[in-house]
Amino acid sequence: MNLEEYRRRARSWLEANAQRSRDEDDPGADGVAVAKAFMADLYDAGYSGISWPAEWGGQGLGQAEERAFAEEAKDFTLPTYVFSIGLGMCGPTLVDLGTPGQKARHLRPLLRGEEIWCQLFSEPGAGSDVAALQTRATETEDGWVVSGQKVWTSVAQHADWGLLLTRTDVDVPKHKGLSMFVVDMHAPGVTVRPLRDMTGRAHFNEIFFDDVHIPAENLVGRVNDGWSCAVTTLLHERLSISSGVGMGGQKDNPVAFETLRHTVDTGDPLVKDQLVELYIRSRALALFNQRLAQETKAGIFPGARGSAAKLLLAELSMFQADLATSLAGPEAVAYEDDGRLAGSIALAPALSLGGGTNEIMRNIIGDRVLNLPPEPRVDKNVPFKDLKTGTRQ
Ligand SMILES: Cc1cc2nc3c(=O)[nH]c(=O)nc-3n(C[C@H](O)[C@H](O)[C@H](O)COP(=O)(O)OP(=O)(O)OC[C@H]3O[C@@H](n4cnc5c(N)ncnc54)[C@H](O)[C@@H]3O)c2cc1C
Structure with missing residues:
Protein backbone atom coordinates (compact mmCIF):
# COMPACT_ATOMS: atom_id res chain seq x y z
CA MET A 1 0.00 0.00 0.00
CA TRP A 117 3.60 -0.32 32.42
CA CYS A 118 5.53 2.07 34.65
CA GLN A 119 9.21 2.99 35.00
CA LEU A 120 10.70 2.56 38.49
CA PHE A 121 14.02 4.43 38.53
CA SER A 122 13.81 7.56 40.75
CA GLU A 123 14.05 7.36 44.53
CA PRO A 124 13.87 9.97 47.31
CA GLY A 125 17.69 10.23 47.27
CA ALA A 126 18.27 9.42 43.59
CA GLY A 127 16.72 11.50 40.82
CA SER A 128 19.25 13.37 38.70
CA ASP A 129 21.86 11.04 40.18
CA VAL A 130 19.81 7.90 39.60
CA ALA A 131 22.89 5.66 39.92
CA ALA A 132 22.85 6.54 43.64
CA LEU A 133 19.71 4.45 44.11
CA GLN A 134 19.37 2.18 47.16
CA THR A 135 16.56 -0.27 46.39
CA ARG A 136 18.28 -3.64 46.93
CA ALA A 137 17.78 -6.86 44.97
CA THR A 138 19.29 -9.90 46.67
CA GLU A 139 19.69 -13.17 44.80
CA THR A 140 17.87 -16.26 46.14
CA GLU A 141 17.67 -19.85 44.90
CA ASP A 142 14.86 -19.15 42.44
CA GLY A 143 15.27 -15.47 41.65
CA TRP A 144 15.58 -12.22 43.60
CA VAL A 145 14.07 -10.46 46.61
CA VAL A 146 13.63 -6.69 46.39
CA SER A 147 13.25 -4.09 49.16
CA GLY A 148 13.27 -0.30 48.95
CA GLN A 149 11.33 2.75 47.83
CA LYS A 150 10.72 4.46 44.50
CA VAL A 151 9.08 7.84 43.91
CA TRP A 152 7.61 10.02 41.14
CA THR A 153 6.52 6.87 39.29
CA SER A 154 4.08 7.98 36.60
CA VAL A 155 0.86 5.94 36.08
CA ALA A 156 1.96 3.29 38.64
CA GLN A 157 -1.49 3.40 40.25
CA HIS A 158 -2.82 1.75 37.09
CA ALA A 159 0.23 -0.37 36.21
CA ASP A 160 0.43 -4.15 35.85
CA TRP A 161 4.19 -4.25 35.21
CA GLY A 162 7.19 -2.09 35.97
CA LEU A 163 10.73 -1.76 34.68
CA LEU A 164 12.70 -1.66 37.92
CA LEU A 165 16.28 -0.51 38.52
CA THR A 166 17.90 -1.96 41.65
CA ARG A 167 21.24 -2.26 43.39
CA THR A 168 22.68 -5.78 43.26
CA ASP A 169 26.27 -5.12 44.36
CA VAL A 170 27.43 -2.56 46.94
CA ASP A 171 31.12 -3.48 46.75
CA VAL A 172 31.66 -1.81 43.36
CA PRO A 173 31.27 1.85 42.26
CA LYS A 174 27.67 3.03 42.01
CA HIS A 175 27.23 2.66 38.22
CA LYS A 176 28.63 -0.88 38.23
CA GLY A 177 26.37 -2.60 40.77
CA LEU A 178 22.91 -2.04 39.27
CA SER A 179 20.52 -4.54 37.63
CA MET A 180 17.21 -4.12 35.83
CA PHE A 181 14.13 -6.32 36.27
CA VAL A 182 10.58 -6.64 35.06
CA VAL A 183 8.43 -6.53 38.20
CA ASP A 184 4.82 -7.58 38.66
CA MET A 185 3.09 -4.56 40.22
CA HIS A 186 0.43 -6.87 41.71
CA ALA A 187 3.01 -9.07 43.51
CA PRO A 188 2.76 -9.39 47.32
CA GLY A 189 4.86 -6.68 49.03
CA VAL A 190 4.29 -3.94 46.40
CA THR A 191 2.48 -0.87 47.82
CA VAL A 192 1.51 2.03 45.53
CA ARG A 193 0.56 5.43 46.97
CA PRO A 194 -0.60 8.16 44.55
CA LEU A 195 0.91 11.65 45.03
CA ARG A 196 -1.16 14.69 44.10
CA ASP A 197 0.65 17.50 42.26
CA MET A 198 -0.28 21.18 41.80
CA THR A 199 -2.68 20.38 38.93
CA GLY A 200 -4.82 18.64 41.55
CA ARG A 201 -4.30 15.25 39.92
CA ALA A 202 -2.13 12.26 40.78
CA HIS A 203 0.21 11.92 37.82
CA PHE A 204 2.78 9.98 39.83
CA ASN A 205 3.15 7.78 42.90
CA GLU A 206 5.48 6.55 45.60
CA ILE A 207 6.09 2.81 45.67
CA PHE A 208 7.28 0.59 48.50
CA PHE A 209 8.85 -2.82 47.90
CA ASP A 210 8.85 -5.08 50.97
CA ASP A 211 10.62 -8.38 50.23
CA VAL A 212 9.07 -8.67 46.79
CA HIS A 213 9.98 -11.90 44.97
CA ILE A 214 11.06 -11.53 41.34
CA PRO A 215 11.61 -14.69 39.26
CA ALA A 216 15.10 -15.15 37.74
CA GLU A 217 13.75 -14.94 34.18
CA ASN A 218 12.64 -11.34 34.81
CA LEU A 219 16.22 -10.01 34.79
CA VAL A 220 16.70 -7.60 31.84
CA GLY A 221 20.22 -7.67 30.41
CA ARG A 222 23.01 -9.01 32.63
CA VAL A 223 23.46 -8.87 36.41
CA ASN A 224 25.24 -5.61 37.39
CA ASP A 225 24.87 -4.25 33.86
CA GLY A 226 21.75 -2.28 34.80
CA TRP A 227 23.34 1.10 34.14
CA SER A 228 23.72 0.44 30.42
CA CYS A 229 20.12 -0.89 30.37
CA ALA A 230 18.98 2.29 32.14
CA VAL A 231 20.80 4.45 29.59
CA THR A 232 18.86 2.63 26.84
CA THR A 233 15.56 3.38 28.63
CA LEU A 234 16.52 7.01 29.27
CA LEU A 235 17.39 7.50 25.61
CA HIS A 236 13.98 6.15 24.58
CA GLU A 237 12.41 8.29 27.31
CA ARG A 238 13.92 11.52 26.00
CA LEU A 239 13.01 10.74 22.42
CA SER A 240 9.47 9.69 23.30
CA ILE A 241 8.84 12.72 25.56
CA SER A 242 10.08 15.14 22.91
CA SER A 243 8.11 13.47 20.13
CA GLY A 244 4.97 13.16 22.27
CA VAL A 245 4.51 9.35 22.15
CA GLY A 246 1.16 8.45 23.64
CA MET A 247 0.18 12.08 24.00
CA GLY A 248 -2.62 11.64 21.48
CA GLY A 249 -2.43 14.91 19.62
CA GLN A 250 -2.51 18.60 20.45
CA LYS A 251 -5.93 19.38 19.06
CA ASP A 252 -7.58 19.86 22.39
CA ASN A 253 -4.59 21.35 24.22
CA PRO A 254 -5.55 24.86 25.37
CA VAL A 255 -1.96 26.16 25.19
CA ALA A 256 -1.06 24.71 21.76
CA PHE A 257 -0.52 26.93 18.71
CA GLU A 258 -3.57 25.57 16.87
CA THR A 259 -5.85 26.38 19.80
CA LEU A 260 -4.36 29.79 20.57
CA ARG A 261 -4.51 30.99 16.94
CA HIS A 262 -8.26 30.41 16.95
CA THR A 263 -9.00 31.85 20.37
CA VAL A 264 -6.93 35.06 20.59
CA ASP A 265 -6.84 38.36 18.72
CA THR A 266 -4.30 37.65 16.00
CA GLY A 267 -4.72 41.20 14.68
CA ASP A 268 -2.53 42.49 17.51
CA PRO A 269 1.05 42.64 16.11
CA LEU A 270 2.63 41.70 19.46
CA VAL A 271 0.42 38.63 19.80
CA LYS A 272 1.08 37.76 16.18
CA ASP A 273 4.83 37.92 16.82
CA GLN A 274 4.62 35.54 19.75
CA LEU A 275 2.38 33.12 17.87
CA VAL A 276 4.87 33.10 15.00
CA GLU A 277 7.65 32.28 17.45
CA LEU A 278 5.55 29.51 18.99
CA TYR A 279 4.83 28.10 15.53
CA ILE A 280 8.49 28.21 14.44
CA ARG A 281 9.78 26.59 17.62
CA SER A 282 7.12 23.84 17.50
CA ARG A 283 7.81 23.15 13.83
CA ALA A 284 11.61 23.13 14.28
CA LEU A 285 11.29 20.66 17.15
CA ALA A 286 8.93 18.43 15.14
CA LEU A 287 11.43 18.35 12.26
CA PHE A 288 14.35 17.64 14.61
CA ASN A 289 12.38 14.75 16.15
CA GLN A 290 11.54 13.46 12.71
CA ARG A 291 15.20 13.45 11.80
CA LEU A 292 16.21 11.64 15.00
CA ALA A 293 13.50 9.02 14.39
CA GLN A 294 14.65 8.44 10.81
CA GLU A 295 18.27 8.17 11.90
CA THR A 296 17.38 5.71 14.66
CA LYS A 297 15.55 3.54 12.16
CA ALA A 298 18.57 3.69 9.84
CA GLY A 299 20.81 2.46 12.67
CA ILE A 300 22.35 5.86 13.51
CA PHE A 301 22.33 6.23 17.29
CA PRO A 302 20.92 9.67 18.25
CA GLY A 303 22.80 9.53 21.58
CA ALA A 304 22.84 12.74 23.55
CA ARG A 305 20.99 14.66 20.82
CA GLY A 306 17.85 13.08 22.32
CA SER A 307 18.61 15.23 25.37
CA ALA A 308 18.67 18.32 23.14
CA ALA A 309 15.20 17.44 21.81
CA LYS A 310 13.89 16.90 25.34
CA LEU A 311 15.36 20.22 26.54
CA LEU A 312 13.81 22.06 23.58
CA LEU A 313 10.41 20.59 24.40
CA ALA A 314 10.67 21.53 28.09
CA GLU A 315 11.53 25.12 27.16
CA LEU A 316 8.84 25.25 24.49
CA SER A 317 6.30 24.01 27.00
CA MET A 318 7.17 26.85 29.41
CA PHE A 319 7.02 29.38 26.56
CA GLN A 320 3.55 28.11 25.59
CA ALA A 321 2.34 28.30 29.17
CA ASP A 322 3.74 31.85 29.64
CA LEU A 323 2.16 33.01 26.39
CA ALA A 324 -1.21 31.46 27.23
CA THR A 325 -1.05 33.04 30.71
CA SER A 326 -0.37 36.52 29.36
CA LEU A 327 -3.10 36.18 26.73
CA ALA A 328 -5.72 34.80 29.11
CA GLY A 329 -4.99 37.27 31.91
CA PRO A 330 -6.70 36.50 35.23
CA GLU A 331 -8.67 33.64 33.62
CA ALA A 332 -5.42 31.68 33.46
CA VAL A 333 -5.68 30.87 37.15
CA ALA A 334 -9.40 30.07 37.12
CA TYR A 335 -10.22 26.45 37.72
CA GLU A 336 -13.80 27.13 36.63
CA ASP A 337 -15.21 25.98 33.33
CA ASP A 338 -13.43 22.60 33.86
CA GLY A 339 -10.09 24.33 34.59
CA ARG A 340 -8.37 23.01 31.50
CA LEU A 341 -6.32 26.11 30.76
CA ALA A 342 -5.18 26.46 34.38
CA GLY A 343 -4.42 22.71 34.45
CA SER A 344 -2.27 22.87 31.30
CA ILE A 345 -0.37 25.87 32.60
CA ALA A 346 0.23 24.21 35.98
CA LEU A 347 1.48 21.05 34.24
CA ALA A 348 4.03 22.85 32.06
CA PRO A 349 6.96 22.89 34.55
CA ALA A 350 6.74 19.08 34.92
CA LEU A 351 8.47 18.68 31.57
CA SER A 352 11.52 20.52 32.92
CA LEU A 353 11.91 17.78 35.58
CA GLY A 354 10.46 14.45 34.38
CA GLY A 355 12.84 12.47 32.17
CA GLY A 356 15.78 14.47 33.56
CA THR A 357 15.94 18.16 34.49
CA ASN A 358 16.95 20.96 32.11
CA GLU A 359 20.23 21.36 34.00
CA ILE A 360 21.05 17.68 33.55
CA MET A 361 20.14 17.85 29.84
CA ARG A 362 22.57 20.77 29.49
CA ASN A 363 25.28 18.81 31.31
CA ILE A 364 24.78 15.87 28.92
CA ILE A 365 24.84 18.12 25.85
CA GLY A 366 27.98 19.87 27.14
CA ASP A 367 29.76 16.57 27.82
CA ARG A 368 28.71 14.44 24.91
CA VAL A 369 27.62 16.70 22.07
CA LEU A 370 29.94 19.70 22.54
CA ASN A 371 32.83 17.73 24.10
CA LEU A 372 33.26 20.29 26.87
CA PRO A 373 35.19 19.16 29.98
CA PRO A 374 32.96 16.80 32.03
CA GLU A 375 31.68 17.57 35.51
CA PRO A 376 34.09 16.37 38.23
CA ARG A 377 32.99 12.94 39.52
CA VAL A 378 34.74 12.32 42.81
CA ASP A 379 32.70 9.18 43.50
CA LYS A 380 33.43 7.46 40.19
CA ASN A 381 35.78 4.76 41.53
CA VAL A 382 34.52 4.51 45.12
CA PRO A 383 32.59 1.36 46.14
CA PHE A 384 28.92 2.22 46.71
CA LYS A 385 29.01 0.97 50.33
CA ASP A 386 31.65 3.64 51.14
CA LEU A 387 29.62 6.56 49.74
CA LYS A 388 27.52 8.94 51.77
CA THR A 389 24.83 9.19 49.16
CA GLY A 390 21.16 10.02 48.85
CA THR A 391 19.26 9.27 52.05
CA ARG A 392 22.02 7.04 53.51
CA GLN A 393 23.74 8.23 56.68
C1 LIG B 1 5.89 14.68 35.97
C2 LIG B 1 7.02 13.79 36.39
C3 LIG B 1 6.97 12.44 36.09
C4 LIG B 1 8.00 11.59 36.47
N1 LIG B 1 7.88 10.27 36.18
C5 LIG B 1 8.86 9.43 36.58
C6 LIG B 1 8.73 8.02 36.33
O1 LIG B 1 7.74 7.55 35.76
N2 LIG B 1 9.70 7.20 36.77
C7 LIG B 1 10.81 7.66 37.43
O2 LIG B 1 11.68 6.86 37.76
N3 LIG B 1 10.96 9.00 37.70
C8 LIG B 1 10.01 9.89 37.29
N4 LIG B 1 10.14 11.24 37.56
C9 LIG B 1 11.29 11.70 38.35
C10 LIG B 1 12.30 12.52 37.57
O3 LIG B 1 13.09 11.71 36.75
C11 LIG B 1 13.14 13.29 38.61
O4 LIG B 1 12.27 14.21 39.25
C12 LIG B 1 14.28 14.02 38.00
O5 LIG B 1 15.25 13.12 37.49
C13 LIG B 1 14.95 14.98 39.00
O6 LIG B 1 15.28 14.32 40.17
P1 LIG B 1 14.88 14.92 41.60
O7 LIG B 1 13.44 15.27 41.55
O8 LIG B 1 15.34 13.95 42.62
O9 LIG B 1 15.70 16.28 41.70
P2 LIG B 1 17.21 16.43 42.11
O10 LIG B 1 18.04 15.45 41.36
O11 LIG B 1 17.32 16.42 43.58
O12 LIG B 1 17.56 17.87 41.56
C14 LIG B 1 17.22 19.07 42.28
C15 LIG B 1 17.75 20.26 41.47
O13 LIG B 1 19.18 20.19 41.39
C16 LIG B 1 19.61 20.25 40.03
N5 LIG B 1 20.78 19.36 39.86
C17 LIG B 1 20.94 18.10 40.35
N6 LIG B 1 22.12 17.60 39.95
C18 LIG B 1 22.73 18.57 39.19
C19 LIG B 1 23.97 18.63 38.49
N7 LIG B 1 24.83 17.61 38.50
N8 LIG B 1 24.23 19.78 37.79
C20 LIG B 1 23.36 20.82 37.77
N9 LIG B 1 22.17 20.81 38.42
C21 LIG B 1 21.85 19.69 39.12
C22 LIG B 1 18.43 19.70 39.24
O14 LIG B 1 18.47 20.19 37.89
C23 LIG B 1 17.25 20.29 40.03
O15 LIG B 1 17.01 21.61 39.64
C24 LIG B 1 9.12 12.11 37.18
C25 LIG B 1 9.17 13.47 37.50
C26 LIG B 1 8.14 14.32 37.11
C27 LIG B 1 8.23 15.77 37.45
Missing part, protein backbone atom coordinates in the same frame (compact mmCIF):
# COMPACT_ATOMS: atom_id res chain seq x y z
CA ASN A 2 1.45 3.40 -0.87
CA LEU A 3 1.82 6.08 1.81
CA GLU A 4 -1.08 8.20 0.57
CA GLU A 5 -3.43 5.22 0.70
CA TYR A 6 -2.07 4.30 4.16
CA ARG A 7 -2.71 7.85 5.35
CA ARG A 8 -6.25 7.88 3.87
CA ARG A 9 -7.14 4.61 5.60
CA ALA A 10 -5.67 5.80 8.92
CA ARG A 11 -7.68 9.00 8.67
CA SER A 12 -10.92 7.20 7.99
CA TRP A 13 -10.27 4.76 10.89
CA LEU A 14 -9.68 7.72 13.21
CA GLU A 15 -12.82 9.48 11.98
CA ALA A 16 -14.84 6.36 12.75
CA ASN A 17 -13.22 5.33 16.03
CA ALA A 18 -11.37 8.13 17.80
CA GLN A 19 -13.17 10.43 20.15
CA ARG A 20 -12.43 14.07 19.60
CA SER A 21 -12.91 14.53 23.32
CA ARG A 22 -9.90 15.24 25.47
CA ASP A 23 -7.31 12.88 26.88
CA GLU A 24 -7.51 12.45 30.66
CA ASP A 25 -4.09 12.74 32.31
CA ASP A 26 -5.22 10.79 35.32
CA PRO A 27 -8.16 8.87 33.93
CA GLY A 28 -9.41 6.99 37.04
CA ALA A 29 -10.68 3.41 36.85
CA ASP A 30 -13.51 4.12 34.36
CA GLY A 31 -11.19 6.09 32.12
CA VAL A 32 -8.65 3.26 32.16
CA ALA A 33 -11.29 0.79 30.97
CA VAL A 34 -12.21 3.17 28.12
CA ALA A 35 -8.52 3.68 27.28
CA LYS A 36 -7.90 -0.10 27.24
CA ALA A 37 -10.84 -0.71 24.92
CA PHE A 38 -9.57 2.05 22.61
CA MET A 39 -6.02 0.59 22.54
CA ALA A 40 -7.39 -2.87 21.69
CA ASP A 41 -9.29 -1.39 18.73
CA LEU A 42 -6.22 0.62 17.70
CA TYR A 43 -4.05 -2.50 17.79
CA ASP A 44 -6.56 -4.67 15.95
CA ALA A 45 -6.80 -2.02 13.23
CA GLY A 46 -2.98 -2.13 12.87
CA TYR A 47 -2.14 1.30 14.30
CA SER A 48 -0.35 0.38 17.52
CA GLY A 49 3.35 -0.52 17.28
CA ILE A 50 3.41 0.54 13.63
CA SER A 51 7.22 0.38 13.35
CA TRP A 52 7.79 -2.30 16.04
CA PRO A 53 9.04 -5.73 14.88
CA ALA A 54 6.23 -7.90 13.46
CA GLU A 55 7.76 -10.93 15.19
CA TRP A 56 6.83 -9.46 18.59
CA GLY A 57 3.39 -8.16 17.75
CA GLY A 58 4.23 -4.91 15.96
CA GLN A 59 3.27 -4.02 12.40
CA GLY A 60 6.86 -4.16 11.06
CA LEU A 61 6.32 -1.00 8.99
CA GLY A 62 8.61 2.04 8.72
CA GLN A 63 8.96 5.49 10.25
CA ALA A 64 7.08 6.94 7.27
CA GLU A 65 3.91 5.06 8.25
CA GLU A 66 4.49 5.83 11.95
CA ARG A 67 4.75 9.53 11.12
CA ALA A 68 1.80 9.50 8.70
CA PHE A 69 -0.42 8.04 11.44
CA ALA A 70 0.88 10.53 14.04
CA GLU A 71 0.15 13.42 11.69
CA GLU A 72 -3.41 12.23 11.05
CA ALA A 73 -3.91 11.62 14.78
CA LYS A 74 -2.96 15.23 15.59
CA ASP A 75 -6.53 16.27 14.77
CA PHE A 76 -7.87 13.94 17.44
CA THR A 77 -7.17 13.49 21.12
CA LEU A 78 -6.57 9.82 21.80
CA PRO A 79 -6.99 8.36 25.31
CA THR A 80 -3.48 6.87 25.34
CA TYR A 81 -1.86 8.69 28.28
CA VAL A 82 -1.74 5.66 30.61
CA PHE A 83 0.16 3.69 27.96
CA SER A 84 2.76 6.38 27.29
CA ILE A 85 5.45 4.94 29.64
CA GLY A 86 5.01 1.43 28.22
CA LEU A 87 4.92 2.51 24.59
CA GLY A 88 7.67 5.11 24.86
CA MET A 89 10.14 3.56 27.31
CA CYS A 90 9.53 0.08 28.73
CA GLY A 91 8.46 -1.57 25.45
CA PRO A 92 11.32 -0.14 23.37
CA THR A 93 13.80 -1.21 26.12
CA LEU A 94 12.46 -4.78 25.97
CA VAL A 95 12.65 -4.71 22.15
CA ASP A 96 16.34 -3.77 22.45
CA LEU A 97 17.39 -5.82 25.48
CA GLY A 98 14.66 -8.28 26.48
CA THR A 99 15.06 -12.06 26.24
CA PRO A 100 12.92 -13.83 23.58
CA GLY A 101 10.73 -15.06 26.46
CA GLN A 102 10.22 -11.51 27.81
CA LYS A 103 9.38 -10.17 24.34
CA ALA A 104 6.94 -13.01 23.65
CA ARG A 105 5.24 -12.56 27.03
CA HIS A 106 5.04 -8.78 27.25
CA LEU A 107 5.16 -6.88 23.98
CA ARG A 108 1.86 -7.83 22.37
CA PRO A 109 -0.26 -7.22 25.53
CA LEU A 110 1.56 -3.89 25.96
CA LEU A 111 0.82 -2.80 22.39
CA ARG A 112 -2.81 -3.93 22.66
CA GLY A 113 -3.28 -1.97 25.90
CA GLU A 114 -4.11 -5.11 27.88
CA GLU A 115 -1.34 -4.34 30.35
CA ILE A 116 -0.07 -0.98 31.64
